[in-house]
Amino acid sequence: MNEPDLHISFAGLSLKNPVMTASGTFAARESGAFYDISRLGAVITKGVAAEAWAGNPTPRIAETYGGMLNAVGLQNPGAAAYIENELSYLANFDVPVIANLAGHSVEEYVAVTELLNETNVAMYELNISCPNVKEGGIGFGTDPRMAARVTEAVKRAAKKPVMVKLTPNVTDITAIARAVEDAGADALSLINTLLGMRIDLKTKRPLLANGTGGLSGPTVKPVAIRMVYQVRRAVKLPILGLGGIMTGEDAAEFLLAGADAVAVGTAALINPTAPVDVLEGLAAFMRREGYENIAALKAAFQGE
Amino acid sequence: MKRVIAAQVEGNARIAPDIYQLTLSLPDAEEPARPGQFVNVYPADGAHLLPRPISVCRQQGSLLTLVYRAVGDGTRRMAVLRPGETLRVSSPLGNGYALPEHGHVLLVGGGVGVPPLLQTAHAAKAKGLSVTVALGYRDALFLKDEFAAASDALFIATEDGSAGFHGNVVQLLAREALSEETAVLACGPKPMLRALAALCAERKLPLQVSLEERMGCGYGACVGCVCKLRQNGAVVQKRVCKDGPVFDGSEVIFE
Numbered sequence: 039m040n041e042p043d044l045h046i047s048f049a050g051l052s053l054k055n056p057v058m059t060a061s062g063t064f065a066a067r068e069s070g071a072f073y074d075i076s077r078l079g080a081v082i083t084k085g086v087a088a089e090a091w092a093g094n095p096t097p098r099i100a101e102t103y104g105g106m107l108n109a110v111g112l113q114n115p116g117a118a119a120y121i122e123n124e125l126s127y128l129a130n131f132d133v134p135v136i137a138n139l140a141g142h143s144v145e146e147y148v149a150v151t152e153l154l155n156e157t158n159v160a161m162y163e164l165n166i167s168c169p170n171v172k173e174g175g176i177g178f179g180t181d182p183r184m185a186a187r188v189t190e191a192v193k194r195a196a197k198k199p200v201m202v203k204l205t206p207n208v209t210d211i212t213a214i215a216r217a218v219e220d221a222g223a224d225a226l227s228l229i230n231t232l233l234g235m236r237i238d239l240k241t242k243r244p245l246l247a248n249g250t251g252g253l254s255g256p257t258v259k260p261v262a263i264r265m266v267y268q269v270r271r272a273v274k275l276p277i278l279g280l281g282g283i284m285t286g287e288d289a290a291e292f293l294l295a296g297a298d299a300v301a302v303g304t305a306a307l308i309n310p311t312a313p314v315d316v317l318e319g320l321a322a323f324m325r326r327e328g329y330e331n332i333a334a335l336k337a338a339f340q341g342e
Numbered sequence: 343m344k345r346v347i348a349a350q351v352e353g354n355a356r357i358a359p360d361i362y363q364l365t366l367s368l369p370d371a372e373e374p375a376r377p378g379q380f381v382n383v384y385p386a387d388g389a390h391l392l393p394r395p396i397s398v399c400r401q402q403g404s405l406l407t408l409v410y411r412a413v414g415d416g417t418r419r420m421a422v423l424r425p426g427e428t429l430r431v432s433s434p435l436g437n438g439y440a441l442p443e444h445g446h447v448l449l450v451g452g453g454v455g456v457p458p459l460l461q462t463a464h465a466a467k468a469k470g471l472s473v474t475v476a477l478g479y480r481d482a483l484f485l486k487d488e489f490a491a492a493s494d495a496l497f498i499a500t501e502d503g504s505a506g507f508h509g510n511v512v513q514l515l516a517r518e519a520l521s522e523e524t525a526v527l528a529c530g531p532k533p534m535l536r537a538l539a540a541l542c543a544e545r546k547l548p549l550q551v552s553l554e555e556r557m558g559c560g561y562g563a564c565v566g567c568v569c570k571l572r573q574n575g576a577v578v579q580k581r582v583c584k585d586g587p588v589f590d591g592s593e594v595i596f597e
Contacts, residue, residue, distance in 0.1 A: 062564065062565075063559070063563055063564055064563055065562055065563045067562075068561050068562035068563045068584060069563055071343065071344045071561070072343060072344050072345065072346075072561070073343070084565070092579065093565070093568070093579070096555055096556065096566075096567065096568060096569075097555070097556040098556070098558075098565075098566045098567070098568075099392070099556050099557065099558040099564070099566040099567070100556075101389065101390060101391065101392055102389075103388055103389045104388050104389075104391070105391070106391065106392060106558065108558065108564070108566060110564065110565050110566060113565050113568065113579065255391060256391075304391075306559070306563065307392060307393075307558050307559035307563065307564055308384070308391045308392065308393075309346060309384070310344070310346060310432070310559070310561055310563075311345075311346070
């Protein structure tokens, strides 16, 4: 059979395939040292705020069966350095750039949005898992009202499509998804990491200097699949599915659950070429199963 | 391009308590490791998905030698590898030591920080530099003969006094007169590096230190492993895996 057509349209972007990098696991020069990043559908860059953030103390990384915990704390150089170093370098590649945005308040989210409006960024991904320092440090993404408010404010300021990244650390993710859709989001991405913790049996201290951190890796995949499936049935927005994707088959599973595109995150830490390996694996799966394009694969879901 | 490849285990010998010398043959020519670089070793089992950064002890053609301490679950699994088995390893990563163009280098190693200095000693000799090596061990020595063959002078310190100077390697060096033309390159535990940085500051010797930190990706993508440096009066954070692991010892903030 012919080579499957992997091209998709995602919230107004025309992408050569549905495979992206997940925020926080990709850096243009560093990842580009291992594979041609132009092969990907899009790249999502590390969370960036208007001003530089120092992040958390080390150790920031801990392992656990089937995954890892991280508490990097969104260390980033701020929008100006991001534009100068990362975005300008990415302009050399034929790949759309999605900028992941971070903030401690609605005002900070709006500020970084405005700073990136006149750049080559193709889309924003709003990381609403950050704590809202003006409202007692509760994560924006855990409260439908706060999630809607920050989405609305960024959407008003943005000159690019806005994708909102949902945290799984909520009782009902569909309530947040609906609130964000009503607030004007152009797409959703899910899931962010699951809050976790490990303790060192020798020192009796948490393994992470921050105490808790975000769980990611293959162990979280069933949770992510379930949430994509639920959100697909709750909203009409395009969905970027992520959480534990290691192979092309994992990517196909997300597409069947209702995702329109997928992102590869922790797998790239375990295997630097994982994003392109997932892309090749997805194409091979579609060839093997006889799907001509992504829509045909998605339509094959037999759940209901 | 950098890559991760399946290397074949040629040997994996215990050369001291908990210390193993792993020799790997690479399937085809790999870019040669610069002194002080490391490779990521991928244990690839469910509980240990992240790479282990292991410094290059020696690379000769397609033969790569890593000397490591089996200290945690990941490295203990490496210790049971047998000849003929395969292990996934990355291309050499990180910035290595900057060797001076001429003159004298002093290589200072402590414990499992000793191995990368062997590649460094050979590179320095090949460059025509005069090479002094000072190695500190807790008790059992390893790689001593290899260093003797790659240096002009070799000093040994053991904490239990079983060989050489009784004490740590920085105490040993503090008793020696060090020429002002010496470039000091070091790898070892943080307390050793901190003490060495103080000694080098006092003697006005340029110091390069190789740091360790718990890493995520090991190639600069995740920003899991950072250290703090003082540069031009400001505190800056650098990635140990990508911006290091070798840094200017006078800039590192040892916490």
